[in-house]
Amino acid sequence: MAQGIATQAEDYSRWYTDVVQKAELADYAPVKGCMVIRPYGYGLWENMRAGLDARFKATGHVNAYFPLLIPESFLQREAEHVEGFSPELAVVTHAGGKKLEEPLVIRPTSETIIWSMYRKWIQSHRDLPILINQWANVVRWELRTRLFLRTAEFLWQEGHTAHATAAEAEEETLRMLDVYADFAETEMALPVIKGLKTEQEKFAGALRTYCIEGLMGDGKALQAGTSHNLGQNFARAFDVTFQNEQGDRELVWATSWGVSTRLVGALVMAHGDDDGLILPPRLAPVQVVIVPIYKTDAERSATVTEAQRVGDILRAAGLRVQVDDRDNFKPGWKYAEWELKGVPLRLEVGPKDIEKRSVFSARRDTREKQALPVDAIATLASEKLVAIQKDIFAKALAFRRQMTTRVDSWEEFKAELETKGGFLVAHWDGTAETEAAIKEETKATIRCLPLTPDPADLEPGDCVYSGRASARRVLFAKSY
């Protein structure tokens, strides 16, 4: 285990917090529940943001920016929405030295302010669809917070689209769910299950909420993104209608979808080990670190020069590289630090490597070590990174498979949850009462009704808790 971080076995929760802080991803802010995203953590988020933004634009979306502050009365226009968000609001009562006539809330999400604008912008079917995304900060005053996973303020993107028909809105909702799943699996190397939330777990104000669920290293699930079909609820609340091709006025159909900086936390817990982070190469702020190994001044000069030269070759090949030529730390200390920071590939350059025209490579994920000829280093390092990306995804997928258990009795459910954790695939009678009772007794919730389950999971059976008839199996887990 690395520099003063707890092991996962002794205290997973402390391991997480230690890694986030010691790897300098984030730090606690002076205001309780708030965090500072440090440059290394923000670098990860920038890469995530770029990967998501490119996907949003490729699917026809544009970015815009709506105000931080929302009149309190706006939230009250949609009954479920205000009920869901009221307890978490931060409220501005004074501004410019005066008490405000109407308090303003800091956006917990932007449906209300955005639909108040869509009312001005939408007149005719020609104005539809509107496909807008926003990158923003939001505030939800949570009691129990955790760096990245649940903080009073977090960064996210929220898409808000407007459509002429219910079918188009549903299509958009599912399209963005696919975009999220593709991002999670391709970029984060995080296998996810796409599914539908239950009525109790859906977004406050939505018709239907879809989600992607990932499994963390301790066997708990994490909701990594949600996509909501909002039906006509917000159009009704803000009186947003359009004239259709026949000249009649109709209410507009809506979706919203978002992912947040909690994805950084997901990345830590999906791949990390007792030595720290293991970052997927596609998102890693530093993909390759090069460490010169020397004893004498002459060796220092030669190995640093060679390290820089190799660094330049790799940068020219489009890789993100850092040459660690700090003279006040020993190689072993540097190795531990870059392992903690999860850099996928380390290259070492010593006097003998120079002689042999090679560099010595070490993979962060498998610890595999291998000498690589310098003449082909750009190709070989790139191939290693591709292999690491593929292998950490495969490892996470194998772990999820191993941690997914079909259970058929309440005893089995409790025993598996207690001893193994992970996803439990079980029958449920479809009632809110049973869902609540299971949560109360075990802390496990229904993560989703998977969209593409094993066909056997779609056969009817008996509810694992109530024994009543169940149409299909659903996915249970304890979660973040």
Added chain:
Amino acid sequence: MAQGIATQAEDYSRWYTDVVQKAELADYAPVKGCMVIRPYGYGLWENMRAGLDARFKATGHVNAYFPLLIPESFLQREAEHVEGFSPELAVVTHAGGKKLEEPLVIRPTSETIIWSMYRKWIQSHRDLPILINQWANVVRWELRTRLFLRTAEFLWQEGHTAHATAAEAEEETLRMLDVYADFAETEMALPVIKGLKTEQEKFAGALRTYCIEGLMGDGKALQAGTSHNLGQNFARAFDVTFQNEQGDRELVWATSWGVSTRLVGALVMAHGDDDGLILPPRLAPVQVVIVPIYKTDAERSATVTEAQRVGDILRAAGLRVQVDDRDNFKPGWKYAEWELKGVPLRLEVGPKDIEKRSVFSARRDTREKQALPVDAIATLASEKLVAIQKDIFAKALAFRRQMTTRVDSWEEFKAELETKGGFLVAHWDGTAETEAAIKEETKATIRCLPLTPDPADLEPGDCVYSGRASARRVLFAKSY
């Protein structure tokens, strides 16, 4: 003049607001003083952001994110800072359904919260320099607001650096001023004057504030960016010291620097005309619009196909292109709309153009029209864009030169300011009293003491207002 916008001559202020709204750069939000940045305006800001961010990274800076909410007491630690920002604060008094023990202010700028963190992060000279930038929203509750130029909430970047020596901090302050000037001139095609602010106009809490000042189309100046040498003021307020190489503890030296979405407003006013926006090609969300011209269905099919083909050629050459194949608008209507939106280059494709293997081009800035052979269209369109970028900069520079007047008497000062406006280069006795009296009588302020003035402006003389001795001329103007 275009679709319902005022002319500059009849009402410049209304012209500005009309253009911003009709070109769909921004719209008024429900909360007074707040704005919505619409996709077209946000597209401009995204391009600005990319141009700035690349320059920040090239000068060694990294991005991070600090909290929106700051304990009210933090601002009070720096006396000038709190005095400057107190009147504009928005205050959160309630959160999570409860009254907060200490009110939190929404950041008007982040020096205080950032230096409270730097205290934790800085121990030794080895921890310095810290070169952090943040992209964020800030809130300053202004009484008189204007879309982009002065809004209660705006987007910006704020750099906050920490250094071991006064010399390094000053060097950083000037480096970032140069970065801003290069950005403004290269990307925005906006000539700017780099200068030092007077004591009265400097940032609340700074030792020295440097700025770049541009001239708008109505002869008023606009401060386009500021770079502050904060000395040791914030290190003192937050007790941030480091151990130097000799083992002694010293206070850390600081800088901060920022530009905001007001640059979008500057772009509108620096180049726009009575038909709307004129966007510099390097920042324009759409650089080339292609309009098919047809009467019959057969012509429509042929010209739209050709327009798409030309569009693909230009996109492959890296240009941002839109093909306007909407069938419900006439070409003339489309021309006016794209002129309003300031697209630098329009290409028209009619049946005769196809026969002649050419497209017809129209520059937004000069209205120059020319047939271009399709076979060389990628090269020719790119060359046009380069020429437009160069020419609008040259035009703005010529305008600024024409609008910069050296004045030597108070009568001349008032007369030039009244009849012509622009920059007045005049002697000033260096006192706050004279500065205030001139502002009171004429609304003109000292924009800056230029860093690289005409050598003649550095000769001593008599203050234009008081007649007292003046060491050098300074730059006056009315301003936004």
